[in-house]
Amino acid sequence: MAHSGISLFFEGNNLPRLFQGMLVAGKIAVVSLVIGMALGILLGIIRTSDSKLVRFIFRVYMEIFRVIPLLVLLFVFYYILPEKMNADLDNQTVSVLVFVLWISAEMSDVVRSALISVSVHQIDTGKAIGLNRLQLYQYVLIPQGIPFAVPATLNLVTRVIKTTSLLLMIGVPEMIKVGQQIIENYTIKIPTASLWVYGFIFILYFVLCYLLTRLSKKLEKKWAYENGAEE
Amino acid sequence: MDFQAIIDSLPSYWSAMGVTLKLALIGILLSFIIGIFCSFVIYFKIPILKTIVSVYIELSRNTPLLIQLFFLFYGLPRLGISFSKEACGIIGLAFLGGGYMGEAFRGGLDAVPKAQVESGKVIGLNQLQLARYVIFPQGLTLSVPAIGANCLFLLKETSVFSAIAIMDLTNVTRDLIGMYYLTSEYLLTLVVAYAIILVPMGLLISWIERKVRYGSFGN
Numbered sequence: 068m069a070h071s072g073i074s075l076f077f078e079g080n081n082l083p084r085l086f087q088g089m090l091v092a093g094k095i096a097v098v099s100l101v102i103g104m105a106l107g108i109l110l111g112i113i114r115t116s117d118s119k120l121v122r123f124i125f126r127v128y129m130e131i132f133r134v135i136p137l138l139v140l141l142f143v144f145y146y147i148l149p150e151k152m153n154a155d156l157d158n159q160t161v162s163v164l165v166f167v168l169w170i171s172a173e174m175s176d177v178v179r180s181a182l183i184s185v186s187v188h189q190i191d192t193g194k195a196i197g198l199n200r201l202q203l204y205q206y207v208l209i210p211q212g213i214p215f216a217v218p219a220t221l222n223l224v225t226r227v228i229k230t231t232s233l234l235l236m237i238g239v240p241e242m243i244k245v246g247q248q249i250i251e252n253y254t255i256k257i258p259t260a261s262l263w264v265y266g267f268i269f270i271l272y273f274v275l276c277y278l279l280t281r282l283s284k285k286l287e288k289k290w291a292y293e294n295g296a297e298e
Numbered sequence: 299m300d301f302q303a304i305i306d307s308l309p310s311y312w313s314a315m316g317v318t319l320k321l322a323l324i325g326i327l328l329s330f331i332i333g334i335f336c337s338f339v340i341y342f343k344i345p346i347l348k349t350i351v352s353v354y355i356e357l358s359r360n361t362p363l364l365i366q367l368f369f370l371f372y373g374l375p376r377l378g379i380s381f382s383k384e385a386c387g388i389i390g391l392a393f394l395g396g397g398y399m400g401e402a403f404r405g406g407l408d409a410v411p412k413a414q415v416e417s418g419k420v421i422g423l424n425q426l427q428l429a430r431y432v433i434f435p436q437g438l439t440l441s442v443p444a445i446g447a448n449c450l451f452l453l454k455e456t457s458v459f460s461a462i463a464i465m466d467l468t469n470v471t472r473d474l475i476g477m478y479y480l481t482s483e484y485l486l487t488l489v490v491a492y493a494i495i496l497v498p499m500g501l502l503i504s505w506i507e508r509k510v511r512y513g514s515f516g517n
Contacts, residue, residue: 103408121332134492134500135491135492136454136457137457137470138457138468139457139468139485139488142468142471142485142488143489146475146485147481147482147485150481150482151482204417209309217454229360232362232363232364233362233458235364243368250372258376260376260377260449262373262376265365265368265373268365269365269366272365273356273357273360276359276360276361277356277360280359280360
């Protein structure tokens, strides 16, 4: 065997290029997570409003971005925005925009469920000692809602990481796209290139998401135990 | 908006919807079977198999479908193992879904109240009877919401099939856009097509959820 497939990672700058692709995807993920989560927290709080109309409007917003597959959303924004709005957006900006809309929709549901999970006694007690609405959120709802929200949020983060794989479909030079280019260069020299490159990307995604999943499970158990001990 | 173009494209969408639904249905059915099998193995703590199943569940849940499909469709043929693209789609979806379903069933089994298990033991049920009459019927009922969510998730994931050139809804749309440049028309039809599949399915799932909630014991 002249060439073992694994050697292709050490030829030229293949490995650094793959990691550069990962960085591109990572940047999009981080930026959209930061903006999307901030927006989602706000929307989640709004969705606990007393007004039925307000709740309905934001519920519809959430359902739309949850029901439509993300790949379809990416295509819709990628094709339609530049055409209709005359906006000259590159594919990475479109990706961030779509991710922010999607993440904020998902996050709003995480936050809403966490807030309504806080026990009624706590809220009533807060009101009884004269907290106003803002103070109620600051001292009762948000601190007590966090243990409910964090595992679900970490879960959302892993989903966002996995979803960055779809960015390939609108031409973002992320890891898989770079992988494809490397494979094309080696089709004759190393026929098993696709096996190695895709296998490598598979493992990279796995390691990243698995660590986050583990963390989320650990926190969930820890908080479940602490809550159990309180009662 | 060119409505005539939309009407002309309806036959393509109709057949693409058939492809999406067919592959999704087979994939979901297989994930179901794999999931039940996994939850059995974990529940009965079958040695060796249990380790394999746990590794499988983590692998399938922590990697994107797209890279699973690429590995199946472009990687494995290099080892002499090749499938048609439809088969790859189904295998990929079943691989992904099996892990999610397994986790859903396991969660349901874990949620069966301890009192139920203890009572079963007290009236003299053996391990197998306990599983057959107490834990599985109740555990499966408790896992219905998670299973419903997974079905919707898997249906949506079929859009990724377009990456390996399966002529599903998403890919047909890209094809039509490539040919006629009527982006808004075809993308609108695509969104409507998914809504036609996903909205009734979502309603059906919440209806089933309500039904089984009535059936559960003591609530």
